[in-house]
Amino acid sequence: MSDWNESTIRRNLECIHERMAHAAERVGHHVNEITLVGVAKTFPAEAIRLAHAAGVRHFGENRVQEWEGKRAALGDLDATWHLVGHLQNNKAAKAARMFHAVDSVDDFALAQRLDRCMGDPARSGVNAAAGAAGGRRLRVLIEVRLAVEESKSGVQPEELPTLTEKVVELTHLDFAGLMCVPPLFEAAEKVRPFFARLRLLRDDLERQLGRKLPVLSMGMSQDFDVAIEEGATEIRVGTALFGGRGVK
Numbered sequence: 001m002s003d004w005n006e007s008t009i010r011r012n013l014e015c016i017h018e019r020m021a022h023a024a025e026r027v028g029h030h031v032n033e034i035t036l037v038g039v040a041k042t043f044p045a046e047a048i049r050l051a052h053a054a055g056v057r058h059f060g061e062n063r064v065q066e067w068e069g070k071r072a073a074l075g076d077l078d079a080t081w082h083l084v085g086h087l088q089n090n091k092a093a094k095a096a097r098m099f100h101a102v103d104s105v106d107d108f109a110l111a112q113r114l115d116r117c118m119g120d121p122a123r124s125g126v127n128a129a130a131g132a133a134g135g136r137r138l139r140v141l142i143e144v145r146l147a148v149e150e151s152k153s154g155v156q157p158e159e160l161p162t163l164t165e166k167v168v169e170l171t172h173l174d175f176a177g178l179m180c181v182p183p184l185f186e187a188a189e190k191v192r193p194f195f196a197r198l199r200l201l202r203d204d205l206e207r208q209l210g211r212k213l214p215v216l217s218m219g220m221s222q223d224f225d226v227a228i229e230e231g232a233t234e235i236r237v238g239t240a241l242f243g244g245r246g247v248k
């Protein structure tokens with residue numbers, strides 16, 4: 001099914017870095033300001049290990065259960081693990097325990113539950129000492145739905161001002177910015193308005209909250225160049241790094 005191996009992952013990563021550098025250069029940003037999140041869904045732990053050996057330090061999964069199955073084999077790796085897919089309330093405790101970042105928060109009840117789990121080490125299973133010392137906060141992004149599509153998760157842009165006012169009050173969460181998964185187009189240029197919109201929404205929120213929201217997670221294999229031109233600080237790349245997933 002998959003065709004990944006050490007040399008293809010290395011070569012793919014070089015291509016990605018080159019695309020990132022060119023896109024950043026076009027808008028006068030430095031490529032080091034952009035974080036590559038390797039989205040490893042459907043790929044086994046060994047593929048993640050190879051990508052890590054090649055230099056990737058952030059990884060994304062879209063299912064709690066899938067990551068639960070892989071993480072035991074990767075406990076020795078120094079990396080930041082992101083949940084990028086929809087999170088159900090009843091999996092919040094597990095997610096708080098197994099990820100450093102939840103990039104797909106789209107509901108206040110979910111944010112509250114994550115906050116409670118982080119604040120209560122016994123419940124979330126996070127390292128008790130770190131928890132008690134208030135050491136670890138869970139990095140969260142709010143996922144915004146920019147197109148009217150029934151199946152997509154994310155909050156409507158109109159809901160953002162109210163939701164963010166409440167989320168910033170949750171002391172065990174580090175609310176860092178916004179994320180989006182726009183519709184897929186054949187031509188990456190068509191996605192540009194969605195990326196631009198997310199950046200404007202972020203800028204509005206910064207004014208409203210009176211503080212920086214440094215993270216814009218947008219852009220995938222097909223279109224991350226355009227996302228970087230529109231201000232992405234994190235791109236989430238699966239196929240271009242690991243190869244095709246076969247059935248999605």
Ligand SMILES: *Cc1c(COP(=O)(O)O)cnc(C)c1O
Pocket residue numbers: 039041062084085181220221222236237238239240
């Ligand atoms: C799968 C996935 C990606 C990566 O998609 P590719 O097109 O393979 O790069 C990015 N973000 C989310 C939320 C995903 O589920």
